[in-house]
Structure formats: structure tokens, C-alpha cells
Amino acid sequence: MDNLLIVDDNEDVLTQLKWGLASESFNLHFAKNVDEALAQFRKVQPGVVTLDLGLPPHTDSSVEGFRCLVEMLKAGTSAKIIVITGNDERENALNAIKTGAYDFFRKPIDLDELRVIVRRAFHLHAIEREGRERGGANAAPLEDCGIVGSCRAMRNILALIDKVAASDVPILISGESGTGKELVARAIHAKSLRRKGPMVSINCGAIPENLLESEFFGHEKGAFTGAVSTVQGKVEYADNGTLFLDEIGELPVNLQVKILRFLQEMVIQRVGGRKDITVNVRIIAATNVDIPRAIEAGQFREDLYYRISVVNIHLPPLRERGEDVRMIADHFLRRISSEVGKELTGFTPEALAFLESYTWPGNIRELENKVRRAVVLANSSRVSAEDLGFGTGNGQDDSFLLTDKTLKEARAMIEKKMVLAALTKFEGNIVKASEALGISRPTMYDLLKKHEIEN
Structure with a gap:
């Protein structure tokens, strides 16, 4: 002890x-x-x-x-x-x-x-x-990578990070949007033998499909209209380091074949080029997509899935992490209040009650956004529920929290009210409502289905 x-x-x-x-x-x-x-x-x-x-x-x-x-x-x-x-x-x-x-x-x-x-x-x-x-004294402490938490699931994940960091096996990190997948990837890189090399990220869902291949592999001068010079791709920049393929579940099927060849041989060709370029990178991928289901639907190659997922790390949603919510909120409060030059000492009891009862559909990203909002709005040394965007201060009726409903029912009611409020504010625009709540569109559609909300 x-x-x-x-x-x-x-x-x-x-x-x-x-x-x-x-x-x-x-x-x-x-x-x-x-x-x-x-x-x-x-x-x-x-x-x-x-x-x-x-x-x-x-x-x-x-x-x-x-x-x-x-x-x-x-x-x-x-x-x-x-x-x-x-x-x-x-x-x-x-x-x-x-x-x-x-x-x-x-x-x-x-x-x-x-x-x-x-x-x-x-x-x-x-x-x-x-x-x-385990001989990793020179690696970065996990908290330096932004990982905070002590629930059983996170303790197991932290132990797994320590075990796999020193090897070069490909890793697939899964979990809902906002659960901290990139933080885990950066922690693995920071504790790996490649930590002195670069970590290069590619968001497979944020780059137009016609530009993805050039983004990955680069292109030669004259390869296409506008290619006025030879450009290295992200894979080359990651040589001797780590390549992080974020949202790999969104990768177009036609590009999956070329990615698979690259992973098998660690050799690439720039778009418009014929020369083989050998690279040495460690692959970490992340997704919020159910890839086995995508494989069944013909949207993801099974051989690519097995190539990138030698080790799987699944991050639990924030609503399943218990006391970690308060620990993470405290971490954000101290960091953000220091950034903006405010002296805040904690949360009021009412604010803590909301933090612990809310279901956090946007997970850690949503929590960070709410704490940032609260730091800006707080007028006293302690953050209130209203500062966080909860409570009667924003015009919502929260008297139901004092009834005989279970905690699970109360959480569901808060969640549904916030989804409805966002949809009303943005006149049914799913994209803007999702951004305001700090969640992805797939998560928003799941919530609409869960709460039987028609839009």
C-alpha cells in the first residue's frame, strides 16, 4: 500500500x-x-x-x-x-x-x-x-501526453500502452468521437523507441478523396494540373517515426488497396512517379467506425483490417469512466484557468452534480469545451452549473432532477433536452448542432435514434 x-x-x-x-x-x-x-x-x-x-x-x-x-x-x-x-x-x-x-x-x-x-x-x-x-525511464510520463484517469478500464489501457509502446506492432485505437484516441497514439509514440523521430498525422475523413493519395504518398512535378513542383507525402515525412492514420474507417475503398501494399512492403511511389521509395514507419490507426460491420457491408477490406489491428485498444466513453469525469474536469480547469490568467479553485457542489450525472455524448472533447466556456464566464472563484451551461441559468427547467427518477433516467433526459435545444437553435441543421454539442454526425444520428427524435 x-x-x-x-x-x-x-x-x-x-x-x-x-x-x-x-x-x-x-x-x-x-x-x-x-x-x-x-x-x-x-x-x-x-x-x-x-x-x-x-x-x-x-x-x-x-x-x-x-x-x-x-x-x-x-x-x-x-x-x-x-x-x-x-x-x-x-x-x-x-x-x-x-x-x-x-x-x-x-x-x-x-x-x-x-x-x-x-x-x-x-x-x-x-x-x-x-x-x-520496465526500463522506460527515458520515456515521457503519460500525464505529459494529456492522459488523465484512474478508472479500471483506463488503468488497463495505460498498462497496455506501456507494454506495446516499445514494439513496432501496428495498433488500432477505437472509440467514440472525443474519447482521446489521438492522445493515446501520441502517448504510445512518446514512450516508444521512435520518440526522437516525427509523429505525422493524416485525418482520412477530412481530406477530399481526390487529394488523399497525394497527401499520403506525395507527387512528382507535372503529375496533374497544378503540380508545379515535386512534393513529399506524409508517409515520407514520417520516416523513422510514427504515422498516425486518424479515422481510418473513412478511407475510400480504392485507396485501401494502395495503403495495404504500402503496409506490406513499406515501399511507396509518389503520384506520377515510378521510383520505389523505401520508408520505415510505425503505424497507429484510429477509428470511431465499427470496422467489422463495415467489412460486412463491403466498405472496408478485411485484409487491411487485420494488417492494422495487431493490437486493439478500445477507449471507453466518458459516461462509463465514473470518477474520472471529475478528475479530468479538474485537470482542464487548472490548465485553462492558467492559460487565461484566472484564479479558479474548483467547482460548486451543484456543478459537480451535473458533471457526474450528465452522459457526455461528445465525451472528453465536450467536457473540455464546457470547462473552457466556464472559465471564461465564471465570476467567482468556483465554477457554477450555469457557467458550464447547465442549470436554470440557461433557461432550462431542471426541476426533474429533484424527482424520484433514477440517475440513468435523469441523464437520458438531460441528453435529450440538449439535443433538442441544439436542433432548435440551428433550425434542424445536423452539422451545426453536432458541432455545438462537440460530437460527430454519426453520434448525433445515434442520439436521434436513441431518443426517437424526428428531424
């Missing part, structure tokens, strides 16, 4: 944390000054430390805290140190982060928010420890 070291000279705070964190799955250890803290640090080798910068003696409120921080960092362990400061000590907190602290938290302590930060810290510590044990 992991160890958490709590360093604070305030008895009330120690009591609060001892009581508030007692149910967590880690051992608690306490210290009231620097000497005790360093002794405990060496003895129990904690994975996470919460460190009050205002330790005695108080000739300067942060000197002792910083001394303790520096000594812990010198020890060379992977412990994640979370510094705790007063509300008027933001500069000290930022200096602590620059020194090497993992994160900071301001008093008065909100136990729910602190639990999320501590769990994330332990999660990252565990990932880094496993990576070191």
Missing part, C-alpha cells in the same frame, strides 16, 4: 486530513516540522507528500517549507509533492512549482478537491514507477 506523508504544524489541519483521508487506499504519516518531515520521508519513502510551506519557525512564512521541499527533491525519489499555501501566497506556490513541486493547493482545504489531486498524484507515481521497472 502506498504512503502519504502530511507535513503541517497545525493540529486542526492534521486532524481534518486524518479524518478526511482515512478511507483512502494509502497509509497516512504525519510530521509537524522540517526535521520530522525529512526523517519520515527517508523512513517511509512516500509516493505523495502534502507540504505546508508555512512551517515553524515563522521568521519568514515560507523559508522552512521551501527548505523541506528542496531537501525532499534532492533525495532523487519520484515522490509527488503537493505544497499547501494560504490564499495570499500565490507567488510562493508558483515558485514551489518552478522548484519542482508537483502541484499546489490553497487553504482553507476542501477535502473533496484535495482527494482528487492526491489520487491523481498517486496514479502518476504508480505509472512512472511501473515504467522505470
Whole structure:
């Protein structure tokens, strides 16, 4: 079991944390000054430390805290140190982060928010420890790639990323739009032996079909009208690195044959050229399409499917990730508020209730958009439900949440209301309504069918 070291000279705070964190799955250890803290640090080798910068003696409120921080960092362990400061000590907190602290938290302590930060810290510590044990100490930590989450499904996925990253086997990442498929692809590249090489992305569904072949393989001068010079394709640019084929389920059938030949031989020819060009790339593909069903419908080649899917990674939708919703929302809040220069400390209880009950048809992308909106609109230190676009502040009647409906029924009602509101706003335009909700058109059609909405 992991160890958490709590360093604070305030008895009330120690009591609060001892009581508030007692149910967590880690051992608690306490210290009231620097000497005790360093002794405990060496003895129990904690994975996470919460460190009050205002330790005695108080000739300067942060000197002792910083001394303790520096000594812990010198020890060379992977412990994640979370510094705790007063509300008027933001500069000290930022200096602590620059020194090497993992994160900071301001008093008065909100136990729910602190639990999320501590769990994330332990999660990252565990990932880094496993990576070191497997010899991947030089690879990027997964959180640096933007992956946040600790539910069982994500833990399994993170473990799988570590296992497959060092090999060159082709990987197919599947999941609904907005679930983070490209983040997983970038994490695999960042932890692979090719991480010093390029990662080049091609969105197979966003490029007109008549331009796709040139986008993949490049073209020679004079190959077609407008080809005024020789141009390398994305495959060549990815040489000695990773080629990410996003939305490969949208790839036209006639181009699938040429992609299959390239994958089999790692040889290409530019459009209009005759020279074989050998390349060395690792293939990662992603799709929100049910490819086995597409194969049955004659829309995707079975041999290409088996070529790209030596390893399959399926990302769960956000609605199935439980407490990860709050963890990811907290991650976005801290990152985006820092980007725009606002000091936001968390979410109101009502906002958290909506975050946890909503079904997130647009998944992580929709959550990020809502948090970004909230950061811009928030007028207080905590984000409200109205800031997120929920609640009575946007004219919606949410009184049904107080009835005897089940959580599943309440989620479905919120989802249906938002779909109807988007369709009404954009006069039935599926494309604009989908974009506003942060979901793909196929997902929108699925929701229309699910809720029996005629358009």
C-alpha cells in the first residue's frame, strides 16, 4: 500500500486530513516540522507528500517549507509533492512549482478537491514507477501526453500502452468521437523507441478523396494540373517515426488497396512517379467506425483490417469512466484557468452534480469545451452549473432532477433536452448542432435514434 506523508504544524489541519483521508487506499504519516518531515520521508519513502510551506519557525512564512521541499527533491525519489499555501501566497506556490513541486493547493482545504489531486498524484507515481521497472525511464510520463484517469478500464489501457509502446506492432485505437484516441497514439509514440523521430498525422475523413493519395504518398512535378513542383507525402515525412492514420474507417475503398501494399512492403511511389521509395514507419490507426460491420457491408477490406489491428485498444466513453469525469474536469480547469490568467479553485457542489450525472455524448472533447466556456464566464472563484451551461441559468427547467427518477433516467433526459435545444437553435441543421454539442454526425444520428427524435 502506498504512503502519504502530511507535513503541517497545525493540529486542526492534521486532524481534518486524518479524518478526511482515512478511507483512502494509502497509509497516512504525519510530521509537524522540517526535521520530522525529512526523517519520515527517508523512513517511509512516500509516493505523495502534502507540504505546508508555512512551517515553524515563522521568521519568514515560507523559508522552512521551501527548505523541506528542496531537501525532499534532492533525495532523487519520484515522490509527488503537493505544497499547501494560504490564499495570499500565490507567488510562493508558483515558485514551489518552478522548484519542482508537483502541484499546489490553497487553504482553507476542501477535502473533496484535495482527494482528487492526491489520487491523481498517486496514479502518476504508480505509472512512472511501473515504467522505470520496465526500463522506460527515458520515456515521457503519460500525464505529459494529456492522459488523465484512474478508472479500471483506463488503468488497463495505460498498462497496455506501456507494454506495446516499445514494439513496432501496428495498433488500432477505437472509440467514440472525443474519447482521446489521438492522445493515446501520441502517448504510445512518446514512450516508444521512435520518440526522437516525427509523429505525422493524416485525418482520412477530412481530406477530399481526390487529394488523399497525394497527401499520403506525395507527387512528382507535372503529375496533374497544378503540380508545379515535386512534393513529399506524409508517409515520407514520417520516416523513422510514427504515422498516425486518424479515422481510418473513412478511407475510400480504392485507396485501401494502395495503403495495404504500402503496409506490406513499406515501399511507396509518389503520384506520377515510378521510383520505389523505401520508408520505415510505425503505424497507429484510429477509428470511431465499427470496422467489422463495415467489412460486412463491403466498405472496408478485411485484409487491411487485420494488417492494422495487431493490437486493439478500445477507449471507453466518458459516461462509463465514473470518477474520472471529475478528475479530468479538474485537470482542464487548472490548465485553462492558467492559460487565461484566472484564479479558479474548483467547482460548486451543484456543478459537480451535473458533471457526474450528465452522459457526455461528445465525451472528453465536450467536457473540455464546457470547462473552457466556464472559465471564461465564471465570476467567482468556483465554477457554477450555469457557467458550464447547465442549470436554470440557461433557461432550462431542471426541476426533474429533484424527482424520484433514477440517475440513468435523469441523464437520458438531460441528453435529450440538449439535443433538442441544439436542433432548435440551428433550425434542424445536423452539422451545426453536432458541432455545438462537440460530437460527430454519426453520434448525433445515434442520439436521434436513441431518443426517437424526428428531424
